[in-house]
Amino acid sequence: MSLVDQRRSTRQISVGNVKIGSMAQVSVQSMTNTQTQDVVATVNQILALEKAGCEIIRVAVPDMEAAQAIEKIKQQITIPIIADIHFDFRLALASATAGADALRINPGNIGEAKKIKAVVDCAKKHGIPIRIGVNAGSLEQEIEQRLGTTPQAMVESAVRNIKILEDLDFHDIKVSLKASDVSRTVSAYRLLAPRTDVPFHIGVTEAGGLYAGITKSAIGIGMLLAQGLGDTLRVSLTRDPVEEVRTGYEILRALGIRSRGPELISCPTCGRCKIDLFKIAEQVEKALLERSSRIKVAIMGCVVNGPGEAKEADIGIAGGDGKGILFKKGKVIRKIDQDELVDQLLSEIDKMIKNSEKFNGKKE
Structure with a gap:
């Protein structure tokens, strides 16, 4: 709107x-x-x-x-x-x-x-x-x-x-x-x-x-x-x-005027966060700069509220203690070792973008 x-x-x-x-x-x-x-x-x-x-x-x-x-x-x-x-x-x-x-x-x-x-x-x-x-x-x-x-x-x-x-x-x-x-x-x-x-x-x-x-x-x-x-x-x-x-x-x-590229949302962190969320968010944000497809990506600090609070996101990750989760539209897809969170998230994003372009017949 x-x-x-x-x-x-x-x-x-x-x-x-x-x-x-x-x-x-x-x-x-x-x-x-x-x-x-x-x-x-x-x-x-x-x-x-x-x-x-x-x-x-x-x-x-x-x-x-x-x-x-x-x-x-x-x-x-x-x-x-x-x-x-x-x-x-x-x-x-x-x-x-x-x-x-x-x-x-x-x-x-x-x-x-x-x-x-x-x-x-x-x-x-x-x-x-x-x-x-x-x-x-x-x-x-x-x-x-x-x-x-x-x-x-x-x-x-x-x-x-x-x-x-x-x-x-x-x-x-x-x-x-x-x-x-x-x-x-x-x-x-x-x-x-x-x-x-x-x-x-x-x-x-x-x-x-x-x-x-x-x-x-x-x-x-x-x-x-x-x-x-x-x-x-x-x-x-x-x-x-x-x-x-x-x-x-x-x-x-x-302002709802134009939208280019993925939208990144992330939580402000709290005492439940057991991962370096600042670093992860920065890595993902930098990696998404050159991607033009309009999807919403969530980076959440813990698995307690992460998927629920970010259920409007197309895809996201939430950290844990040594492990994290990958979720889509609030639904948990799989658990991931903490050091693989970013790589697997970006891999899934690229798959989503590719499928979207294939479905639409052109880049967004």
Whole structure:
């Protein structure tokens, strides 16, 4: 059951083969943290992100070498790539020429009107959209002096920059309004929503490390999605970007919007637990990352309540004292030596996935 209000109606755009807007599903994207000019490292990271379910990838383009590297990167990946541009309009032109599927710019820091027009003309020529990236930390000086770094200032910047592009007869636009705290981010999107039909890319920027970042992102992105706001999302973490994708899907799953891959449930442990549940849960969670079939997997600490409490799970294990059990839909299937619990669970999961794909005739 979805917890989401009616989805905001927007225009629809395309980033490569990914449709974005209210008629398309909310897509999950991330950003590489490699040096873009290091093609091998960047491609390897993107391929790992693809396996985790990343649907759009953004790369930093700080110089011409990075812009030109996009051509070689594109040849080795399957998901669309967005070039992240700041200040130098020539990098946007070079990135589009190299095959970028979209450009992320802040027109306010690109410079004079003729430079912005050059970027827009180039995007038109190559048939790619532009994401206007408004960040509370880098607003136009005039706006910040007048309104500070408030949600109102962010919205004014966004409206101004959307108008710049639309006055040039360019409409393949999406916009992001990011701050490092939840309240300003959510308020800004709420204020902008009734003023434009441009799709929203949502997220909380500079959210922090794993715990702070996940907490801020889950609350901020979750609040927006629950109100029907958001067409693409990125969870910003100071971690491996695979964790961003993983968290993004968990947010969507929790709201009943999208479900990708197995869902893992596990008990919080108590004095009855006689196995290293933390380690086992981590091993299983890591192993399930690249599996896309939607099944529910339970990791329970003891056999006393395990199968009963997790009877809605498709499959699970519960620990004991030297031995554990494997169960399906709450029914015990067999006892297993403790050191074989993970291997046998994963083996059974793969059998379930294979049978499901055979029955459905395709992968889920």
